[in-house]
Amino acid sequence: xxxxxxxxxxxxxxxxxxxxxxxxxxxxxxxxxxxxxxxxxxxxxxxxxxxxxxxxxxxxxxxxxxxxxxxxxxxxxxxxxxxxxxxxxxxxxxxxxxxxxxxxxxxxxxxxxxxxxxxxxxxxxxxxxxxxxxxxxxxxxxxxxxxxxxxxxxxxxxxxxxxxxxxxxxxxxxxxxxxxxxxxxxxxxxxxxxxxxxxxxxxxxxxxxxxxxxxxxxxxxxxxxxxxxxxxxxxxxxxxxxxxxxxxxxxxxxxxxxxxxxxxxxxxxxxxxxxxxxxxxxxxxxxxxxxxx
Ligand SMILES: Cc1cc2nc3c(=O)[nH]c(=O)nc-3n(C[C@H](O)[C@H](O)[C@H](O)COP(=O)(O)OP(=O)(O)OC[C@H]3O[C@@H](n4cnc5c(N)ncnc54)[C@H](O)[C@@H]3O)c2cc1C
Numbered sequence: 001x002x003x004x005x006x007x008x009x010x011x012x013x014x015x016x017x018x019x020x021x022x023x024x025x026x027x028x029x030x031x032x033x034x035x036x037x038x039x040x041x042x043x044x045x046x047x048x049x050x051x052x053x054x055x056x057x058x059x060x061x062x063x064x065x066x067x068x069x070x071x072x073x074x075x076x077x078x079x080x081x082x083x084x085x086x087x088x089x090x091x092x093x094x095x096x097x098x099x100x101x102x103x104x105x106x107x108x109x110x111x112x113x114x115x116x117x118x119x120x121x122x123x124x125x126x127x128x129x130x131x132x133x134x135x136x137x138x139x140x141x142x143x144x145x146x147x148x149x150x151x152x153x154x155x156x157x158x159x160x161x162x163x164x165x166x167x168x169x170x171x172x173x174x175x176x177x178x179x180x181x182x183x184x185x186x187x188x189x190x191x192x193x194x195x196x197x198x199x200x201x202x203x204x205x206x207x208x209x210x211x212x213x214x215x216x217x218x219x220x221x222x223x224x225x226x227x228x229x230x231x232x233x234x235x236x237x238x239x240x241x242x243x244x245x246x247x248x249x250x251x252x253x254x255x256x257x258x259x260x261x262x263x264x265x266x267x268x269x270x271x272x273x274x275x276x277x278x279x280x281x282x283x284x285x286x287x288x289x290x291x292x293x
Pocket of ligand 1: 022056057058059060061062063064078096097120121122123124125126127128129130131132133134135176177178179210214215216217289
């Protein structure tokens with residue numbers, strides 16, 4: 001690991017993943033790395049490629065449930081150069097590590113709108129593209145012009161949006177390392193953008209348990225239904241296993257009341273699936289990603 005540190009990469013052994021997830025849950029990462037430039041990333045890949053260790057790229061940790069046992073291999077966070085945004089006409093080129101609310105604020109400063117509906121999604125550009133993050137108003141995939149990726153061998157590639165398949169909370173980018181994305185925005189009045197942003201944020205404040213430890217919606221909405229409605233109608237609002245609770249405010253959120261274990265979260269998710277399936281004959285598919293054993 002010394003050779004990685006000499007490159008300027010931050011390397012931590014047995015780093016608790018609970019420090020890096022919005023649920024504050026997760027055992028230790030064998031090797032947690034912070035990489036600050038494309039150059040560092042490519043050298044890291046060339047050094048580690050032959051080591052055959054697992055590799056996981058972490059965004060803001062706002063859509064993952066990491067196991068209590070933690071993760072083997074390298075857990076990589078892209079920062080520095082990957083947190084930069086630049087503008088050309090009505091397009092923004094953003095690094096994978098840019099926090100979405102920050103991107104929307106920077107776009108507003110340039111008089112560029114069109115992404116406001118995503119302001120309440122507390123993830124990075126990389127995580128959002130991987131998940132095709134979205135709301136009922138907008139999915140990030142619809143804004144994408146191109147995505148710059150590198151392969152595990154460190155080879156750079158720029159993919160046009162036409163070559164990417166964005167679906168409901170998934171994309172064909174799975175398996176790639178996302179480095180940068182160019183998004184097509186629209187010129188708009190700055191005050192109008194700020195007003196729309198405020199409206200989206202106040203709606204979230206009213207309807208979601210903002211300020212608690214959670215990971216957003218746990219389940220995808222089944223076709224023709226809302227997962228939250230099904231869970232609420234099954235009488236599970238407020239239901240708890242250990243320190244994991246179905247939010248009394250929004251039934252598709254599970255809140256860590258403090259010190260919840262991944263196992264309690266998983267048990268609660270399973271219980272919800274069982275009860276909803278028994279009552280309504282509908283299978284709820286998790287939207288979040290389970291990471292680790
Ligand atoms: C309060 C709250 C509200 C939310 N509201 C919404 C919402 O309205 N809509 C919505 O869609 N989601 C929502 N989410 C979920 C989450 O914020 C999004 O899915 C977000 O896009 C995840 O981004 P992230 O950076 O946190 O990714 P992570 O959770 O860190 O990772 C998610 C996946 O992306 C991969 N990944 C991350 N970065 C890279 C990269 N550079 N290269 C390759 N793979 C990468 C990871 O390996 C993982 O598979 C919400 C979450 C919270 C906590």
